[in-house]
Amino acid sequence: MKKRYVLTGIDCASCAEKLENAIKKIDGVRDAAINFMTQKLIIEAGEERFDRVLDKVASVVRRVEPGCTLIL
Amino acid sequence: MNKVHKKDLYRIFIGSALFAAALLIPAKGAWKAALFLLPYAVTGADVLLLAARNIKKGRIFDENLLMSLASIGAFCIREYPEAVAVMLFYRVGELAESYAVGKARRSISALMDIRPDYAVKETGEGLIRVDPEDIAVGDVIVVKTGERVPLDGIVIEGRAFVDTAALTGESVPRQVQAGDEVISGFINSGGLLKIKVEKTFGESTVVRILELVEDSAARKAKTESFISRFARYYTPIVVIGAVFLAVLPPLFFSGIWSDWLMRALIFLVISCPCALVISVPLSFFGGIGGASKSGILIKGGNYLEALAKAEIIAFDKTGTLTKGTFRVTQINPENGSSRYLLRLAAYAESYSDHPVSRSIKEAFGEEIDPLRVTEAEEISGLGVRVRMDGQVILAGNGKLMDANGVRWKVSEGSDTVVHVAVDGEYKGNIVISDEIKEDSAAAIAELKRQGIEKTVMLTGDLRHVGEKTASELGIDAVYAELLPEGKVIAVEALLNETTAKGKLVYVGDGINDAPALSRADIGIAMGALGSDAALEAADIVLMDDSLSKISTALTISRKTHGIVIQNIAMALGFKALVMVLGVLGYATMWAAVFADVGVSVLAIANAARALNAGGVKHGRSMRQTREKAGFKI
Numbered sequence: 222m223k224k225r226y227v228l229t230g231i232d233c234a235s236c237a238e239k240l241e242n243a244i245k246k247i248d249g250v251r252d253a254a255i256n257f258m259t260q261k262l263i264i265e266a267g268e269e270r271f272d273r274v275l276d277k278v279a280s281v282v283r284r285v286e287p288g289c290t291l292i293l
Numbered sequence: 294m295n296k297v298h299k300k301d302l303y304r305i306f307i308g309s310a311l312f313a314a315a316l317l318i319p320a321k322g323a324w325k326a327a328l329f330l331l332p333y334a335v336t337g338a339d340v341l342l343l344a345a346r347n348i349k350k351g352r353i354f355d356e357n358l359l360m361s362l363a364s365i366g367a368f369c370i371r372e373y374p375e376a377v378a379v380m381l382f383y384r385v386g387e388l389a390e391s392y393a394v395g396k397a398r399r400s401i402s403a404l405m406d407i408r409p410d411y412a413v414k415e416t417g418e419g420l421i422r423v424d425p426e427d428i429a430v431g432d433v434i435v436v437k438t439g440e441r442v443p444l445d446g447i448v449i450e451g452r453a454f455v456d457t458a459a460l461t462g463e464s465v466p467r468q469v470q471a472g473d474e475v476i477s478g479f480i481n482s483g484g485l486l487k488i489k490v491e492k493t494f495g496e497s498t499v500v501r502i503l504e505l506v507e508d509s510a511a512r513k514a515k516t517e518s519f520i521s522r523f524a525r526y527y528t529p530i531v532v533i534g535a536v537f538l539a540v541l542p543p544l545f546f547s548g549i550w551s552d553w554l555m556r557a558l559i560f561l562v563i564s565c566p567c568a569l570v571i572s573v574p575l576s577f578f579g580g581i582g583g584a585s586k587s588g589i590l591i592k593g594g595n596y597l598e599a600l601a602k603a604e605i606i607a608f609d610k611t612g613t614l615t616k617g618t619f620r621v622t623q624i625n626p627e628n629g630s631s632r633y634l635l636r637l638a639a640y641a642e643s644y645s646d647h648p649v650s651r652s653i654k655e656a657f658g659e660e661i662d663p664l665r666v667t668e669a670e671e672i673s674g675l676g677v678r679v680r681m682d683g684q685v686i687l688a689g690n691g692k693l694m695d696a697n698g699v700r701w702k703v704s705e706g707s708d709t710v711v712h713v714a715v716d717g718e719y720k721g722n723i724v725i726s727d728e729i730k731e732d733s734a735a736a737i738a739e740l741k742r743q744g745i746e747k748t749v750m751l752t753g754d755l756r757h758v759g760e761k762t763a764s765e766l767g768i769d770a771v772y773a774e775l776l777p778e779g780k781v782i783a784v785e786a787l788l789n790e791t792t793a794k795g796k797l798v799y800v801g802d803g804i805n806d807a808p809a810l811s812r813a814d815i816g817i818a819m820g821a822l823g824s825d826a827a828l829e830a831a832d833i834v835l836m837d838d839s840l841s842k843i844s845t846a847l848t849i850s851r852k853t854h855g856i857v858i859q860n861i862a863m864a865l866g867f868k869a870l871v872m873v874l875g876v877l878g879y880a881t882m883w884a885a886v887f888a889d890v891g892v893s894v895l896a897i898a899n900a901a902r903a904l905n906a907g908g909v910k911h912g913r914s915m916r917q918t919r920e921k922a923g924f925k926i
Binding site for chain 1: 390397582
């Protein structure tokens with residue numbers, strides 16, 4: 222299942238890249254991409270665990286880029 | 294400028310004023326340090342704090358930390374003005390960069406401002422305005438003049454002109470009336486439409502287009518992945534270089550410690566790879582955004598980049614080079630009447646949905662009694678065989694006749710011929726023509742002018758038919774008499790013909806050539822408006838069926854590629870220059886910061902040019918255009 226979220230406050234492209242890689246490493250995330258220009262985060266993960274994965278994604282965002290907000 | 298920007302700006306102003314004061318007031322020793330600490334704290338406190346926090350997370354090569362180290366180092370060797378200048382310029386640069394990115398983002402969102410905000414639903418109690426997400430398939434919606442069609446559907450009442458420019462880039466309005474299909478994203482430019490919704494909002498064209506463009510970030514261009522890999526090594530290497538520069542010359546060549554430390558700090562200042570990392574994806578996305586404005590959807594930076602290296606372009610014939618609308622133009626009965634021959638053919642083709650079959654049934658015009666036809670069998674690439682009123686009818690090409698031992702007449706010309714035989718006896722043939730699109734020849738000539746090495750046509754038609762069309766269009770080579778699976782084999786053969794760096798492009802309509810579309814380096818599907826198959830299968834999707842869009846796409850990809858190369862060369866060039874000057878002792882720290890952030894801003898501004906690469910101005914959004922046209926929103 223693929224879902225898109227708005228990610229605000231991402232100001233530098235290499236930060237977006239770091240965050241993208243960190244999210245990709247989360248257990249249960251099949252693929253992730255951050256579109257730096259449209260400020261969107263696209264997550265692909267299994268349907269049955271999606272909510273749990275999303276919680277982890279939110280905490281990774283807080284840890285890696287405290288300036289960013291993931292709008293759920 | 295947003296709130297954060299304003300706060301930054303105030304800090305920069307106050308910091309600059311305090312800095313100027315510190316430079317003017319004559320003080321000595323500790324007093325002097327204290328005077329400079331004031332502006333340093335105002336401008337640099339946040340940076341130092343962030344750096345401290347990032348150390349805790351183990352992020353050593355963070356740019357905040359590098360700037361902090363550089364400025365603290367400058368303080369230690371009593372270069373107070375340098376220390377403050379580093380922080381000050383760094384902040385100015387960050388602000389300019391953030392502002393430039395924000396501006397580019399706004400241009401892009403104006404470009405993609407095609408998402409409908411509401412839908413007007415017809416209910417028992419009259420019209421109500423709802424979120425398009427809340428509309429179900431089968432609901433009836435009303436679209437007035439100036440409004441956007443929110444979901445895909447079929448017009449059930451009314452007639453109107455619709456503006457499709459936001460989706461196709463085509464500025465001539467289209468007329469629609471009851472029975473016609475309308476696509477979300479069209480703008481009603483005059484009239485009233487009642488539409489029965491056929492697809493939910495999430496499955497409607499406008500949402501799928503936006504998702505495609507957003508998802509393009511996931512398919513990174515080679516240059517982009519290369520640069521992010523490069524950036525990962527660049528920073529550590531430059532920082533290690535700085536350490537060597539600080540330590541080795543004083544230790545072994547009796548250099549002055551403070552002098553070489555200063556030069557090393559310059560390395561730290563320019564070790565941030567941001568100008569590089571930011572400008573490359575921005576350029577590609579700008580190109581993708583600009584292309585979408587012209588009705589060209591590109592599914593990833595990788596395809597945009599590859600298109601610039603297109604060498605061979607292969608076209609499917611029917612529906613791509615030709616209109617795909619067949620018409621019966623000649624009926625040549627062997628014995629008996631034309632009407633009899635047409636009736637035989639129409640019944641034979643009654644179970645087939647091939648465009649050729651449809652044209653025969655259309656020419657016949659009468660209702661077909663399905664009970665008269667049994668044992669219908671479609672023989673792929675040859676034709677059909679059915680039993681009608683007990684007799685076996687064959688309808689198809691010459692190969693079908695040969696295979697059944699029927700002697701048939703060869704006909705001249707560039708058209709499709711359907712031969713008909715009853716119980717092994719030849720009854721004559723029907724000639725069907727497909728018109729070449731008006732812009733096909735011009736589009737092919739333009740592609741040649743743009744340096745495409747070879748153009749190829751793939752067709753299921755007879756060789757002489759294909760060759761005639763090809764020579765009319767100026768196409769170099771023809772693969773004719775292909776069965777549906779033969780297109781993939783032809784594409785594979787062509788892939789071998791391309792040089793190591795050259796790319797093969799396949800252009801089709803995405804309906805029956807999905808395997809060929811995905812096998813080629815770049816698959817372009819045309820006439821995709823409303824066709825899910827084409828949207829799914831291709832790498833690049835042309836919303837309408839005008840071949841000249843391929844040239845536009847090529848121009849956009851080459852221009853974007855050029856901008857990417859310029860940005861990389863500029864960023865690396867400036868950094869190398871500053872490093873060399875730094876080692877030789879000609880560069881000051883603040884000049885290094887200035888060069889670094891200056892390049893970032895220049896690169897972002899340059900990347901934003903990719904938005905206009907298609908020659909379509911994005912400066913005015915659709916909304917503004919409509920306001921200008923006097924529509925109320």
